[in-house]
Amino acid sequence: MQKKFSSDRYDPLSTERDALSRRTFIKGVIAAGTVAGAAGLMTGCSGGDSSGGGAGSVERLVTINVNGKDRPVDVMPNETLAHTLRNKLGLTGTKLGCDRASCGACTVMIDGVTTYSCSTLTHMVRNKKIVTVEGVVGPNGELHPVQQAMIEELAPQCGYCTPGQVVSGVALLQRNPNPTRDEVRHALSGNLCRCGAYNNYINAIVKAAGRA
Amino acid sequence: MKDMMPNFNLVQPTDLASAISLLTDAGENGWAIAGGHDSLDWFKDRIKRPTTVVDLTGIDSLKGIRETADGGVEIGALTTLTEVENNPIIKEKFGLLSSAASRVASPQIRNKGTIGGNVSQDARCWYYRSGLDCYRAGGNTCYSDTPEGMNREHCLFGASRCVAVSPSDTASALVSLDASMVIQNSSGEKVVAATDFFIGPAIDIENMTILKPGDVLTAIRIPATWAGAEFYFEKVADRNSWDFPLVNIAAAIKMNGSTIEDIRITCGAVECVPKRLNVVEDIVRGSERNEDTANLGAGAAARGAVPLNYNHFKIPLMEGLVRKAIRG
Numbered sequence: 001m002q003k004k005f006s007s008d009r010y011d012p013l014s015t016e017r018d019a020l021s022r023r024t025f026i027k028g029v030i031a032a033g034t035v036a037g038a039a040g041l042m043t044g045c046s047g048g049d050s051s052g053g054g055a056g057s058v059e060r061l062v063t064i065n066v067n068g069k070d071r072p073v074d075v076m077p078n079e080t081l082a083h084t085l086r087n088k089l090g091l092t093g094t095k096l097g098c099d100r101a102s103c104g105a106c107t108v109m110i111d112g113v114t115t116y117s118c119s120t121l122t123h124m125v126r127n128k129k130i131v132t133v134e135g136v137v138g139p140n141g142e143l144h145p146v147q148q149a150m151i152e153e154l155a156p157q158c159g160y161c162t163p164g165q166v167v168s169g170v171a172l173l174q175r176n177p178n179p180t181r182d183e184v185r186h187a188l189s190g191n192l193c194r195c196g197a198y199n200n201y202i203n204a205i206v207k208a209a210g211r212a
Numbered sequence: 213m214k215d216m217m218p219n220f221n222l223v224q225p226t227d228l229a230s231a232i233s234l235l236t237d238a239g240e241n242g243w244a245i246a247g248g249h250d251s252l253d254w255f256k257d258r259i260k261r262p263t264t265v266v267d268l269t270g271i272d273s274l275k276g277i278r279e280t281a282d283g284g285v286e287i288g289a290l291t292t293l294t295e296v297e298n299n300p301i302i303k304e305k306f307g308l309l310s311s312a313a314s315r316v317a318s319p320q321i322r323n324k325g326t327i328g329g330n331v332s333q334d335a336r337c338w339y340y341r342s343g344l345d346c347y348r349a350g351g352n353t354c355y356s357d358t359p360e361g362m363n364r365e366h367c368l369f370g371a372s373r374c375v376a377v378s379p380s381d382t383a384s385a386l387v388s389l390d391a392s393m394v395i396q397n398s399s400g401e402k403v404v405a406a407t408d409f410f411i412g413p414a415i416d417i418e419n420m421t422i423l424k425p426g427d428v429l430t431a432i433r434i435p436a437t438w439a440g441a442e443f444y445f446e447k448v449a450d451r452n453s454w455d456f457p458l459v460n461i462a463a464a465i466k467m468n469g470s471t472i473e474d475i476r477i478t479c480g481a482v483e484c485v486p487k488r489l490n491v492v493e494d495i496v497r498g499s500e501r502n503e504d505t506a507n508l509g510a511g512a513a514a515r516g517a518v519p520l521n522y523n524h525f526k527i528p529l530m531e532g533l534v535r536k537a538i539r540g
Contacts, residue, residue, distance in 0.1 A: 056221065056223050056234075057221035057222055057223060058222045058223070058224060076216070076219065077219065077220060077221060077222035077265075078216060078217050078218065078219050078220055078222070078255070079216065080216075080252070083216065099256065100253055100256070101249045101252075101253070101320070101321060102454060104318070104320065107320055110324075113294075113323045113324075114319060114320045114323055115320055115323055115324050116249075116320045116321070116324075119248055119249050119252050119253075119324075120248060120324065121222065121245075121248060121252070121267070123222055123224065123267070124224075124245075124248070124267055124269055168319070168320075186319070187319060189318055189319060189452070189453040190317075190318030190319040190320040190321065190453060190454075
């Protein structure tokens with residue numbers, strides 16, 4: 001099919017939206033190590049002690065287990081897990097909302113237990129098994145029943161809290177495969193949804209419970 | 213993109229002696245971290261800037277729940293609130309603490325937040341939290357206790373320049389259960405009653421507890437005294453998740469037939485320390501457990517309260533909770 005425009009400017013009518021999405025662009029930036037340009041902001045160590053700690057402080061080069069894979073990574077002592085996952089490992093599925101343990105968008109599983117990654121120092125969990133929203137899919141990339149049910153129940157509205165809701169839902173079904181509606185409500189009570197789609201999320205997890 | 217908190221040395225000892233030695237050496241520049249929810253907020257806001265942060269979570273001796281020889285329990289300070297909530301011994305004997313732990317913050321916070329941290333957390337006054345130079349922060353004014361100050365969440369009792377309240381749900385339960393706190397530092401171990409562990413602004417305006425730099429709260433002991441008693445816990449907050457209490461109530465009642473043989477009743481978030489309601493206890497002890505007794509007790513609950521401009525509502529709220537707790 002002939003293109004309407006020959007210029008490479010953004011074409012609002014084009015259906016070819018996959019050429020360079022924002023997501024792949026950000027991941028590309030991270031992979032290319034361009035982050036060094038923003039090192040001051042990224043690591044909080046500009047102009048100061050760039051070794052990241054004095055005598056007795058933790059070793060920065062560590063290996064953490066994320067989604068079943070051992071990932072070597074350079075972690076500052078003052079680095080949160082959300083920061084490591086998003087900015088060092090490119091796992092941008094984990095979102096940062098409040099950065100104060102008050103919204104739940106950054107929820108991940110640590111040894112199977114849901115935790116706010118924004119309020120966890122990476123060094124404090126480096127010997128544990130971390131599962132992010134990227135890690136709940138099946139071996140061939142098929143959606144987890146919780147994710148599939150969320151699509152069917154139109155659970156995400158703006159979608160920003162969805163990764164956290166997915167992780168909370170998956171963790172619940174892992175420890176309690178047949179939760180009551182109240183148990184689901186309780187399990188999701190640490191995940192804010194500013195669109196107010198709570199009932200849809202609860203419906204989805206109740207639906208997924210039969211399939212997980 | 214969020215920026216990062218200022219840098220610090222993170223040290224991860226695996227035994228208590230090393231942790232105490234590190235914290236003692238660091239003094240005022242040291243900080244003990246466990247669950248990290250309170251700590252990291254302070255660091256991110258650049259209000260507290262320790263140079264040495266000691267991660268206690270690698271010290272296994274501070275974890276777990278053990279039955280003691282006298283029939284009570286000892287809870288390691290690093291035990292998570294979720295573990296406290298679901299522990300079968302605590303559920304069976306001290307259901308009050310289990311209920312209180314289940315009402316703290318959100319599931320994710322309870323999964324990592326520790327009981328030691330929950331009782332040692334700092335004041336939640338937002339003026340103080342936002343870094344203003346108030347009395348508690350070493351300054352010479354209170355921004356909350358003013359005609360326009362936002363003091364809806366603040367105290368009814370025991371104000372002394374500062375009007376912050378005890379924000380902990382488990383603290384109220386622990387005071388009612390006659391718990392004691394085990395504290396270790398470089399000169400050894402001491403055990404203090406929960407009622408002495410929490411301190412008000414008249415004693416030390418900059419600290420909510422007696423913990424000093426170099427001290428580590430290692431365990432909480434609950435004696436058998438109230439094991440299996442009847443319990444009542446209720447927390448009233450603006451939101452059912454995350455939120456700190458506007459008022460909470462924790463009561464333990466021993467019955468003899470229909471008579472209240474003995475009672476402990478403690479109210480949180482109305483004073484800088486969990487407020488043990490001795491007067492109410494004295495009024496209802498020995499009486500039938502019924503509506504009349506509940507009303508008598510409730511009438512005395514808020515005696516002596518000095519409300520601020522926006523927190524009068526806490527008085528009837530407190531009385532109502534005491535009434536419900538006694539009525540059962």
